[in-house]
Amino acid sequence: MIHFESVTKTYPNQSRPALETVNLDVEKGEFVFLVGPSGSGKSTFLRLILREERPSDGRIYVAGRDLARLTNWKVPQLRRRIGCVFQDFRLLPTKNVYQNVAFALEVIGKPRRFIRKVVPEVIDLVGLEGKGDRMPDELSGGEQQRVAMARAFVNRPMILLADEPTGNIDPATSIGIMKVLDRINRTGTTVVMATHDAAIVDSMRKRVIELEYGKVVRDQSRGVYGQAY
Amino acid sequence: MRAQFVFGEVWVGLRRNLTMTVALIVVVAISLSLLGTGLLFVKQVDHTRSLWQSRLDLSVYLCSAVNPDQNCAKNGPVTQAEKAQIHHTLVSLPQVDHVWFQSQQQAYAQAKQLFANEPVMLSFVEPGDLPASFEVKMKNAQADAGPVTAAVLGQPGVDSVGDDGVILTKFYQLLDGARNAVIVVAIILIIAAILLVANTIRLSAFNRRRETAIMRLVGASNFYVQLPFLVEGMIAGLIGWLIATGLLAAAQAGLDGLQQYFPFPVALSTADLIEVVLVTMLIGLVLCGSTSFLTLRRYLRV
8 A cells, every 4th residue: 555665755955864765565454653753754754655745765656656657737636545634633713524524525526415425424433423513613622633534534545644643632532533543444444643642552552663763663563652572 | 626616715715815806906907997098099099090191281382472491592483384393293203192283372361261360370471471382192191291292392493391291290199108108007007916916816825725735635636726716816807807898988988078079080989999898808817817827836836
């Protein structure tokens, strides 16, 4: 599903690469934690998958496509197959829950009948039954993140990228968020989650990839946050 | 393609940006109507020019007994033979349509008519003072005046050649100057309009940066991301153009009203107005559309 072949990314005006000769594979349906201190290259990794950045060297394949050969006007097609969740939710404050989720489908030109059918389903899936007409500022942080997840998942992407989705949320609420991510993963969606949250990583026992100074220093199935046992 | 969605976004964009949109509409309206006025001016001058061109004469003034000018001082008043020679020269020129003779008495009668309101002026003039002349009608007054003048000037008995065109040329220079001034101001305003379009789109892009970021993230095509902005710019341009059209129609009606004071058929037709209005629409659309597009390329890189 995601394939990195000796990928190096150096940002302009920086001597140290953000990622350095990274080789790794993420299979379809996997759940992967991406851990490491700030500045270790987690966000760069996610941005490369979305093709918001291009690698300085190496090759990246996402959902069977060679990103180097992807023309600019085909990038939207790629992004329709990838859902994204962020630490800061990124909801539209002027739209209610239903409209926020529907927006993701409207802007890719889906018919209204289809939107009316799938949006309530996804809102239910993330556990926000009956809250479709709430505005974002009437919701708790955990609920807002659920809306963001509904928006990321509503188009049934093959990959869901989550950049510290529990970063702004207390531990108790985080468990609920992780349950939703797990539910999404069980539908066959590949999930890549960058996080600092050791408790969550330890409790889920999924594959863990640790980055340090742009290099993969650990890749462990059923791993934990800290150093390997 | 979800038209309702796109227009919903456009409406929100226009409303959030209301002051900027209004400024844009006003500037587009004024610059387009000034440009249109300039174009109407050009047409009016063309109409007038072609009307007068067909009425222009050359007057070949002949020496009279009282004429003190250099040419005549040598030879004295024109003789019958010289007169016949001048007439012959004129009618044999290919540019000349026809020639007729105006005697001193006729010239005096015409002067009496022209200066009927100025008896003081007339009191200084006596029938013998005004020279006789050959009045020459040319096939193409503008082009032919030069060669015809050259052919007869200096011939014995010829005093000087008067070209009506010279007077009109000054008049035309005035009109052309006014027209150029209008067009220069219009161009300056159009530059202001272009900058305003760019700024409005930029502001609009900034206002909608959250929406745009999400659209890019969920894979909206460039077309979908940019369309609301393009349509926004176009709608503002279009409203500006409609106002300009109204102003131009009013201007033409005003000019038409003035026509009744002149006995000459030089009024602009409705076809002229429509042509000018269509040209301004084209300029407005190209201007707003291309500026929006270029600004978007700069600020909404996907």
